[in-house]
Amino acid sequence: MESMFTVNDKIVLVTGGSRGLGLYAAHALLVAGASQVYISSRKAIECDKSAKALNAIPGVKGKAIPIAGNFSTLDGVKTVMEFVKTNSGGKLDIVIANAGTTWGAPFEKHLPDMLDKVLDLNLKGVFYTIQQAASLLEATGTAADPARVIVVGSIIGLAVTGGGTGTYGYLSSKAAVHHLSKALAVELGPRHINVNVIAPGFFPTKMGNGLINMIGTETLAEVNPTGRLGLPEDIEGAVLYLCSKAGAYINGVVLPIDGGQHLVSKL
Numbered sequence: 001m002e003s004m005f006t007v008n009d010k011i012v013l014v015t016g017g018s019r020g021l022g023l024y025a026a027h028a029l030l031v032a033g034a035s036q037v038y039i040s041s042r043k044a045i046e047c048d049k050s051a052k053a054l055n056a057i058p059g060v061k062g063k064a065i066p067i068a069g070n071f072s073t074l075d076g077v078k079t080v081m082e083f084v085k086t087n088s089g090g091k092l093d094i095v096i097a098n099a100g101t102t103w104g105a106p107f108e109k110h111l112p113d114m115l116d117k118v119l120d121l122n123l124k125g126v127f128y129t130i131q132q133a134a135s136l137l138e139a140t141g142t143a144a145d146p147a148r149v150i151v152v153g154s155i156i157g158l159a160v161t162g163g164g165t166g167t168y169g170y171l172s173s174k175a176a177v178h179h180l181s182k183a184l185a186v187e188l189g190p191r192h193i194n195v196n197v198i199a200p201g202f203f204p205t206k207m208g209n210g211l212i213n214m215i216g217t218e219t220l221a222e223v224n225p226t227g228r229l230g231l232p233e234d235i236e237g238a239v240l241y242l243c244s245k246a247g248a249y250i251n252g253v254v255l256p257i258d259g260g261q262h263l264v265s266k267l
């Protein structure tokens with residue numbers, strides 16, 4: 001009997017898939033049987049490099065396919081979606097809306113341009129991604145095995161903590177995509193598209209390291225109920241659960257992946 005925790009023959013798009021949490025998600029889904037995993041971010045060279053590394057994993061049947069694109073603009077999203085549609089024969093089963101950015105400055109010095117930059121990608125870009133993918137996802141989803149969207153939020157969108165100080169656009173964008181995803185889960189559920197959110201805590205990535213280095217890895221580990229920061233497999237396991245048959249009846253949840261930190265931490 002086939003495991004419930006596979007995504008055999010599924011076609012996947014990962015935004016911001018060239019590194020960090022997006023790359024972890026792409027890896028998990030490719031290893032679990034996806035036939036095509038589109039890796040998209042702005043820098044073509046980074047997408048190519050990451051796709052090449054994924055395609056070199058021994059025993060993997062599917063293919064990672066690089067496609068550069070800017071998810072901050074509707075035109076950028078449309079261009080990537082056209083590429084996916086053409087190359088996949090109009091099929092798409094899973095979207096990981098992960099591309100994100102941050103910026104921090106004290107309250108009085110916060111710049112409008114930076115608020116725009118963060119909200120354009122983290123909020124508007126997530127909306128455009130789901131909007132432009134919906135018809136492709138609807139073509140593949142069924143009642144027994146719906147298409148899946150996973151939005152990458154953050155625990156900073158769940159609780160007001162010192163760690164979020166100064167990232168006004170970022171923390172607002174994450175709370176906003178949590179709520180947006182719940183609304184879309186209700187709206188798109190009848191079209192056999194499940195929408196869920198993962199809300200990571202602290203993971204050492206290019207983005208995560210900014211704050212991790214400021215606060216200190218040891219300090220962060222000490223205040224975490226599990227005594228550590230996030231690892232790639234923490235993201236991989238959650239993504240696989242939500243995208244496989246095992247997660248077919250999960251719709252509209254915000255799943256913290258943080259060792260319980262949002263429940264206790266002032267950081």
Ligand SMILES: NC(=O)c1ccc[n+]([C@@H]2O[C@H](COP(=O)([O-])OP(=O)(O)OC[C@H]3O[C@@H](n4cnc5c(N)ncnc54)[C@H](OP(=O)(O)O)[C@@H]3O)[C@@H](O)[C@H]2O)c1
Nearest residue numbers: 016018020021041042043071099100154203205206207208
């Ligand atoms: N790391 C953490 O601790 C943490 C915690 C909570 C939530 N998150 C969330 O997790 C997601 C991934 O973050 P990460 O930590 O993996 O960060 P990261 O290592 O900096 O990766 C960000 C990814 O997004 C891409 N990207 C940035 N701007 C883009 C744009 N305009 N269009 C398309 N792609 C773009 C980047 O590639 P290019 O530069 O080539 O575009 C890269 O692939 C984000 O939504 C972040 O808010 C992270």
